[in-house]
Amino acid sequence: KEAETQQKLANVVILATGGTIAGAGASAANSATYQAAKLGVDKLIAGVPELADLANVRGEQVMQIASESISNDDLLKLGKRVAELAESKDVDGIVITHGTDTLEETAYFLNLVEKTDKPIVVVGSMRPGTAMSADGMLNLYNAVAVASDKQSRGKGVLVTMNDEIQSGRDVSKSVNIKTEAFKSAWGPMGMVVEGKSYWFRLPAKRHTVNSEFDIKQISSLPQVDIAYGYGNVTDTAYKALAQNGAKALIHAGTGNGSVSSRVVPALQELRKNGVQIIRSSHVNQGGFVLRNAEQPDDKNDWVVAHDLNPQKARILAMVAMTRTQDSKELQRIFWEY
Numbered sequence: 577k578e579a580e581t582q583q584k585l586a587n588v589v590i591l592a593t594g595g596t597i598a599g600a601g602a603s604a605a606n607s608a609t610y611q612a613a614k615l616g617v618d619k620l621i622a623g624v625p626e627l628a629d630l631a632n633v634r635g636e637q638v639m640q641i642a643s644e645s646i647s648n649d650d651l652l653k654l655g656k657r658v659a660e661l662a663e664s665k666d667v668d669g670i671v672i673t674h675g676t677d678t679l680e681e682t683a684y685f686l687n688l689v690e691k692t693d694k695p696i697v698v699v700g701s702m703r704p705g706t707a708m709s710a711d712g713m714l715n716l717y718n719a720v721a722v723a724s725d726k727q728s729r730g731k732g733v734l735v736t737m738n739d740e741i742q743s744g745r746d747v748s749k750s751v752n753i754k755t756e757a758f759k760s761a762w763g764p765m766g767m768v769v770e771g772k773s774y775w776f777r778l779p780a781k782r783h784t785v786n787s788e789f790d791i792k793q794i795s796s797l798p799q800v801d802i803a804y805g806y807g808n809v810t811d812t813a814y815k816a817l818a819q820n821g822a823k824a825l826i827h828a829g830t831g832n833g834s835v836s837s838r839v840v841p842a843l844q845e846l847r848k849n850g851v852q853i854i855r856s857s858h859v860n861q862g863g864f865v866l867r868n869a870e871q872p873d874d875k876n877d878w879v880v881a882h883d884l885n886p887q888k889a890r891i892l893a894m895v896a897m898t899r900t901q902d903s904k905e906l907q908r909i910f911w912e913y
């Protein structure tokens with residue numbers, strides 16, 4: 577009988593990378609002061625025995641770090657492992673446990689480069705497992721539920737936090753400390769409650785199986801950096817980043833991705849020297865940058881990131897520039913993904 581149930585259940589692999597979901601604090605009152613990336617994946621799985629009701633679960637420790645320290649090489653390593661597992665007949669879904677600080681970047685990266693319709697769910701927590709009202713257990717349970725559900729196929733890389741199913745493209749960490757940290761300007765795709773998913777929306781942008789990018793063809797990512805717009809800004813950071821080898825600069829602009837008159841000449845000059853200039857907005861949720869609004873992008877040969885926040889724009893620029901150095905192609909890609 578037990579063998580029969582196991583056969584019916586989906587096979588889900590949990591790839592652990594660290595973060596608060598694997599964190600530990602000194603006391604139960606430490607919800608914000610703790611060390612991230614302490615517990616191994618076997619402990620995470622053992623901490624939620626109910627996972628066995630949802631799927632045949634096994635774990636792999638891909639790395640053990642706080643997500644602010646994830647490098648491009650780490651992204652490639654994780655992406656390649658996900659692709660290998662997705663190709664395996666014995667794997668129906670993949671869950672990635674991750675620190676929340678750059679979770680939105682990893683989720684978007686995988687959404688662009690994984691050529692599979694199998695569910696890939698990225699999950700983290702805001703409180704370590706040692707804290708009162710820790711959220712990691714339920715978030716992980718929800719992630720495995722979504723990853724084992726056939727309905728989750730073909731919807732792009734997903735994120736399950738705070739009972740919501742979010743698109744890995746759209747979602748962003750918008751609040752820290754609190755458990756309702758992950759939000760999307762376009763709203764969640766669904767809810768996951770008591771191990772069952774309820775869907776309401778589908779992503780409109782190209783992803784996974786419909787993407788022109790493939791992790792198997794990517795062996796390195798170009799250097800793309802971000803510089804912040806604010807009152808009294810100078811062009812020092814932009815120039816320094818370019819001098820240090822950036823192939824593209826994401827302008828984390830004020831408002832509509834506007835650029836200070838003190839910075840414009842440097843960006844025009846850098847573009848003439850081959851650096852791609854990509855205008856995004858650092859407004860919290862709902863940035864929306866249009867071509868030739870605020871700045872003459874056609875004349876300057878700049879690109880706009882549209883609704884992508886600066887850190888997501890960096891991910892797309894890196895992936896796109898593994899294929900093209902043409903600014904018009906880059907702009908097409910920014911509209912489509």
Ligand SMILES: NC(=O)CC[C@H](N)C(=O)O
Pocket residue numbers: 594595596597612641642643644674675676677678700701702703
């Ligand atoms: N809530 C978290 O996961 C934050 C912990 C850590 N800074 C990380 O991103 O890994």
